[in-house]
Amino acid sequence: MSQIPNDPAGTTQQFENFARQTPQQPVKTSGVNMGLVIGVVAVVAVVAVAAIAFMMV
Template sequence: MSQTPNDPAGSTQQFQQWAYQQQGQPEKGAKVNVGLIAGVVAVLALVAIIVVALMISM
């Protein structure tokens, strides 16, 4: 017995149900990456400390 893949485009009703379910889910790309922001802040703080240390030593 062969199994057919579960294709949401297989029938109109299945596709409409699949499309309706997708509307309620938030986009994955809209999420803010907290780790990236924390990394950028850490790098900026490190650069600021280095600049201040170089200015004091002169």
Template sequence: MSQTPNDPAGTTHQFQNFANQAQTQKSGPNVALIAGVAAAVVIVAVIVIALMMM
């Protein structure tokens, strides 16, 4: 029966690569999400104002 060697240095290196990729992908808040929420708020406000003027 052959066993796969457990290489802690390789595992640590792979984890460090993963952690570095996760840090570079973080770019702050999602601008598209914020713009979408703002647009939805504006649309709801326009509808409410239009209904109040009737």
């Protein structure tokens, strides 16, 4: 008696449906937040200018 092979990963149609699906949420990359870096640099520059102006008075 021959048995039908059982594919534990599913059928070809199930895989094709899965492959056609679009991601539900966009993939977020973990990188440097440029807005945060620019903000920190701006704050440091303003504090440095204020410190220099305060020392000159």
